Amino acid sequence: MRRLFLALLLASGAAHAAIDLIDDQGQAVHLAQPAKRIVSLAPHITEMLFAAGAADRVVGAVQYSDYPEAAKKIARVGGYTSVDMEKVAALKPDLVIAWKSGNRDAHLGKLKALGIPVFINEPRRIDDVAKSIAQLGKLAGTEAAGDAAAQAFRKRHAALSAKYSARPPVRLFYEAWNRPLMTVNGEHLISDVIRLCGGENVFAKLPVLAPVVDTEAVLAAAPEAIVASGMGEERPEWLDDWRQWTRLSAVARGNLFFIPPGLIQRHTPRILDGAERLCGQLDEARARR
Template sequence: MRRLILAPLIALACAAAPARAAIDITDDQGTPVHLDKPAARIVSLAPHITELLFAAGAGDKVVGAVQYSDYPEAAKKIPRVGGYTSIDMEKVAALKPDLVIAWKSGNRDAHLGKLRALGIPVFINEPRKIDDVAKSLAQIGKLAGTEAAGAAAAEAFRKRHAALAARYSSRPPVRVFYEAWNRPLMTVNGEHLIADVIRLCGGDNVFAKLPMLAPTIDVEAVLAASPEAIVASGMGEARPEWLDDWRQWTKLPAVAKGNLFYIPPDRIQRHTPRILDGAERLCGQLEEARARR
């Protein structure tokens, strides 16, 4: 009798197991993504996505990545599938991924359409706020079957973010011009993740109201905005020489006060846990600016 009772229950549990393994999630573009089981072969189409995968405990599942996927050190050994705007579709297909994680702002829609046409699930990642980095870590952990690691990384990120916000977000505002590049002269608007970092530190992005996410501007616009601090990135760890080009404008408050600052791009331009390293550095720089008033 006991066997007669247990047998149907065991059969029911076995039948339900595959359903529990299936993953249904909505990506950052609002598109539903379905996986029959956690992804074991993942291709990353942006350097920040590669870094997020490692941070969420899924680094060993990444079989392909784009150029400049250089963090952590193990990411440098992953086979390349081109650049984020020049994806080699044949290389991606040859890797037989069961998931591609893409970047809406960096990857071309035509490439993503071709991947979907091949039957490869595509998950779009597009963080716009600091909190979205934690969300991305949790999502990636779920997609890769490393849910516990992803959730732990997300929680640690949120705690550090909250501590920085408590310390700096209510400080007296500092008018900031963020110089993403010099030729052409580029900045970010208020919807960009970097603008959220500026807000976290009590900064006021002087170009927040521009309509484009990463607009091109001119020197006259910067002079008219009269920023109290200029923060630049560049291409690597070295401080860009062009940051000092602003010194010719001696009446510009940022120049007059000596508030020309630099943050390595991978600490503030990548949508990863390391953005809080950049935030901590920026917050300290804006404190210097306040002290020079």
Template sequence: MSLCFRPRAALAILALSAGLAASAAHAEIVVTDDAGRQLRLAAPAKRIVSLAPHVTELLFAAGAGDKVVGAVNYSDYPEAATRLPQVGGYNNVDLEAVAALKPDLVVAWKTGNRGGNLDRLSALGIPVYVNEPRSLEDVASSLETLGRLAGTQLSAFHAAAAFRERQAMLQKRYGQRPPVRTFYQIWNQPLMTVNGEHLISKVIALCGGENVFAGLPQLAPTVGTEAVLAANPEAIVASGMGEARPEWLDQWKNWDRLTASQRGNLFFIPPELIQRHTPRILDGASRLCAQLEEARARR
């Protein structure tokens, strides 16, 4: 863009900011959540409880961190989230603790929270928004929707735009690279992976990889060792439970007929960078893309 158009662009951004602020201040907020339910708020939420670690992170990324008054265990990013009152775990929410915080919005996780608990919160008159990103675009749109609900549209807009821009850069660089057949391992006992509908599988595709178990019907299926050997992935990527590479990843070296083992393509990515549906998933994607490039170089 030439310099002569920049003032016009700046004015457009200012107009957008003013429009977003006016909308947040006066308009009723009507959204449809990821469970297909319509939610109406008369005004932006001021007291939000998060029922999943990824939701907590999304709320902070959308500029609504100062409106979050409670969260579930393991809501550990950003650092400010660790100081929030806790309301149990995502699969065993303490409903009394949630109600005691007097939220005007609860943001839940579709596949993580128990439906009965969400129904009970709704019965108490607490608005519940259900979140479930299944694609990278869903992460960006989640930021925008949460920004609308919290009245922080401008911050959320910028966060979503930055996410989309970074995703596009990764797609341009790696999306057309020669495919690498990839097995993503969540855990070893039971041996778990992801199917093609899972967000992690979309990250694999972003990097030019092919999920060898994309065709399975379950979102996070259990598979057997023989199935992995039969699929013969060129790369195995594991997450585990924390920052340390899991010891069980190297057990694949015992199968010397496995291409991933033969070529030393046994990779690790910390789970918080690839298993949370947040902007940081592109940090995990960057690592994964670099790892699949290593696998290509070893052919």
């Protein structure tokens, strides 16, 4: 009986053990116990919390937190660039998880001033997604589920890398949006997906994470393939605007591709679904040489 009592006591203490983690901004975050009321300030963070088994801990999320389906029912606290501070405070969170590139520093400063712990998330490489899922599981007290999801992600990532990363390179222009014409540089997570598939981002060396470029720069870069995302699940009509440039290799060979933004622009497990599509598209481009 005494051993059983001690075992239960130890289990109880472990369940409420303090948590100390370093976030993606290099800041130490301390929780006296796993978070029970979490507010997510980016759609990809909401999705990763679900992946980490912490769905029932999420009490607030920003607009466009729409995956999985159950995420649509979570109370909204504005958009990731326009967080409603009053709504966040009213939810009495014991943790806010924010996105370094998307949320405003002023908003995060106000949350910290209220005494709310803020954990900054910013995946830049594919494996950072697995790391993030494991971290969120630890913060929410669902460490076993988070670690399992992270391990499954890494296994799938390794299989894709073994299959595609050493294939002949394909020079690629990733078109995130058309007006203004936006792309990503080599530090962006999407560029890591491009590398996974044996592709070369033609604008990898630009200093800005999500730079605006012009048509002349794209033509000068002479990509062999153009991949667009856009806003929704449908192929954007503006992808076909490139067809006027008939001498462009990507046009001449029919290498104008589309990937739904939810599969490549969100830092979530689904990015490997987007990677599989991209890898297949670049194989099509190789076959058309």
